[in-house]
Amino acid sequence: MDLLRCIIVDDEEGAHRVLEHFIGQVRYLEMAGSFYTALDAMEYIYQNNIDLVFLDINMPGLSGLEMLGAMSSRPFVVLTTAYKEYALESYQYDVVDYLVKPFDFKRFLSSVDKVMNRMGTKQIAPQESITTDYLVLKVDGAMLKLKFEQILYTQSYGNYVKFFTADGMRLSQITTAEVENKLNPKYFVRIHKSYIVAIKEVSTVSGGEAILFNGTRLPVGNLYRKTLLDSL
Structure with missing residues (x-):
């Protein structure tokens, strides 16, 4: 041995x-x-x-x-x-x-x-x-396991990030850069300095916006537009 x-x-x-x-x-x-x-x-x-x-x-x-x-x-x-x-x-x-x-x-x-x-x-x-299919986040003083499939998009909020899901929003003290490193790039793409979106949720890219299937409109930064289009 x-x-x-x-x-x-x-x-x-x-x-x-x-x-x-x-x-x-x-x-x-x-x-x-x-x-x-x-x-x-x-x-x-x-x-x-x-x-x-x-x-x-x-x-x-x-x-x-x-x-x-x-x-x-x-x-x-x-x-x-x-x-x-x-x-x-x-x-x-x-x-x-x-x-x-x-x-x-x-x-x-x-x-x-x-x-x-x-x-x-x-x-x-x-x-x-070996990869995980979830994030472990500290939310309201408790540890929360949030599956990738639940996440529609994320938004920077100072020293926090908002995680938007079909059943609500969770706020966790983490940076968007950390979130980007943890999410699977096959399923998520950064579209703005403050936003990351689940690729499967994007319905339309028009001008400087990404429109999700639920109607949410998110800004698309010039630096991220090509990456978003290539991922669709």
Whole structure:
């Protein structure tokens, strides 16, 4: 069996000691690096072959989830955190498991077993090809899973984005650039600095407007017009 090259990313010394001890007891795990900031870990991952990351969420600077959101291709990830409330949000990044501190060796082994099972799947379908069909958004203090198929269009609103669906509007603190990166470009296109639209919802493009099947009229920026027309 090939060794799984692991790294630890956590800002707490105690967490490093526990994970290093656990990793050292599993003969098919190899400790490849230990980092206290997400940026240092990302740089190392880009330059080295890493199979598995044990990643904390709350860290100074770039958080663990922000790190995952910034990476288009990632190793397998097991999140290690003292906070339960990020569990739903974390799974949009296809994490293998979510360990709540403090966890014991048995729970650690359960996560490693899930990684090994996923490794078998990776031989058939690379992890980077796996995509989600939903967004996880913070709306009114709660986490909401919003399926792509529900979204008609989005609109920038200061530091927030409005998500318009057939049954109403949801407001979430996120940027349009972040939304654009998360949505599948096969089904969504940016038509203005403030608007992204579901391609299937566009009925007509006339002048500087996109008219949706429900009658909504959205502005189309000159920079985005050709991309919109090509996508139809």
